[in-house]
Amino acid sequence: MLNVEDVFKRFEQLHSYSFATINDGYPDIRIAHFVAWDEGGLYFQTMKVKPFYKQLKETKKVAVLSLVSKNEKASHDEMGLSEFPSGFFIRLKGDVKEVDFDQLKQKAKNDSKFMPLVKDIERYPTMTTFVVHRYSGELYDFDFEKKHRDHKLERERFNFNGFDYINCGFVIQKDKCIACGSCYKACTFNAIEKGDKYYKINGSYCDECGSCYSVCPTNAVIAKTPMSEEDRNLANRMLKSYMHSNK
Missing domain, CATH: 2.30.110.10 (Electron Transport, Fmn-binding Protein; Chain A)
Structure with missing residues (x-):
């Protein structure tokens, strides 16, 4: 530090x-x-x-x-x-x-x-x-x-001098992650680390852009400021469409 x-x-x-x-x-x-x-x-x-x-x-x-x-x-x-x-x-x-x-x-x-x-x-x-x-x-x-x-x-x-702070990056909940790889594919910051049972986020690489949060099918990603479900679903559709058209 x-x-x-x-x-x-x-x-x-x-x-x-x-x-x-x-x-x-x-x-x-x-x-x-x-x-x-x-x-x-x-x-x-x-x-x-x-x-x-x-x-x-x-x-x-x-x-x-x-x-x-x-x-x-x-x-x-x-x-x-x-x-x-x-x-x-x-x-x-x-x-x-x-x-x-x-x-x-x-x-x-x-x-x-x-x-x-x-x-x-x-x-x-x-x-x-x-x-x-x-x-x-x-x-x-x-x-x-x-x-x-x-x-x-x-x-x-x-x-x-004891001032509170919050660590960088979003967090993936282990108990909700199914290791499907959706977040890994969506992340352009190389912040997602693969695992056999669950994935995790390297907070020092994470921009907190929300891509992983938007595409996760099990809602396993904890965002610092969660969106409404309507906005999240819209972001999900838009991001998947963009990723499909830019394969």
Whole structure:
């Protein structure tokens, strides 16, 4: 599992990324970046005169997302579907608290990587520091064209300071699986592992796209957000028709 330093270094592969908060019931988003880390969490800064500050103080929550990939124009295949260069995104959500300036200066005495934060506040006195002190998140490494490996995804969930998280991927119920192979044929992510008595899903490869969930004849696949039976049956018919026409 990624530790705090690992998460920080992954985010730092791009200089700025998206920070989201809630403002009067609606999501708000802006570009910012983490500036330091330690055993207390991940640190970032904003100005006390900005709406970002007000929202952080009111909700004490934040979500952060960074995408690292080749800087290429969008391209499409012969069917008009998007093609994506390989890369990864990293995201987290968590609880934040403001760090007192005196506390920050004390940190800087013991850890030099906090000194730039102190200098920034001295230059811009409206600046303040927050720490994401509890969080969960995900590293989502993608190669959709399978140019560098035989599977599209490598996913890893992580957490810090006891924040709850859910493992990647759907789950096949052993007692309902009849090992018919329908899910294996439908999965384009190479996430289904064959077995004599039942199949299982490699969660780190699974995009949770719902193909296996749609085609399973015994309803053995547990989805994170189950569809209505009407929608599931419709998806079943559409996917089977597509698979038949693209044999």
